[in-house]
Amino acid sequence: MPSDIVAALLGWLIALVIFFGFIVFLRYIHYRERLAMITHGLDPNRLKQQRKSNRVLRAGLIISMVGLALSLGLYPIGFMLPKTFTLAPLHFGPWLLPGLIPLGVGAALIISYYLEHDAPPPPHTRDEIPIPSFKDPIEEEGHEEV
Numbered sequence: 001m002p003s004d005i006v007a008a009l010l011g012w013l014i015a016l017v018i019f020f021g022f023i024v025f026l027r028y029i030h031y032r033e034r035l036a037m038i039t040h041g042l043d044p045n046r047l048k049q050q051r052k053s054n055r056v057l058r059a060g061l062i063i064s065m066v067g068l069a070l071s072l073g074l075y076p077i078g079f080m081l082p083k084t085f086t087l088a089p090l091h092f093g094p095w096l097l098p099g100l101i102p103l104g105v106g107a108a109l110i111i112s113y114y115l116e117h118d119a120p121p122p123p124h125t126r127d128e129i130p131i132p133s134f135k136d137p138i139e140e141e142g143h144e145e146v
Contacts, residue, residue: 053113056109056112056113057109057110059109060106060107060108060109060112060113061106061110062106063102063103063105063106063109064102064103064105064106064107064110067099067100067101067102067103067104067105067106068099068103069099070098070099070102070103071096071103072099073099074096074098074099075091075096077093077095078090078091078092078093078095078096079091
């Protein structure tokens, strides 16, 4: 095989190893984070649910602001068109739909966030969550180390 092909294949192999190594590294960091949360008495599943809920609010705010900006940017078109197209009050028309649709979707996401968001539960104390103990079974039976 020519050296060009070997170099290209080796480059791809190195890129794949780096990519999959990074994925394994991220999984390890996630695992260590969960262990640290558990040892400090926090429930990682509850915090994950809170993060997911916050993402819905953030997405709703972003989408609704984009819709509002598009609606405001397209509103002057109603003043530029002939009178036959702008018979609606306040010069509203179908040219506002590209802005009003994301505005409605964003508003729906924000409303759904507040509808599903109950009062926050009381904070967990360290005594409420059982922390697993990692004891050596040999020590539990009364055997001494040699």
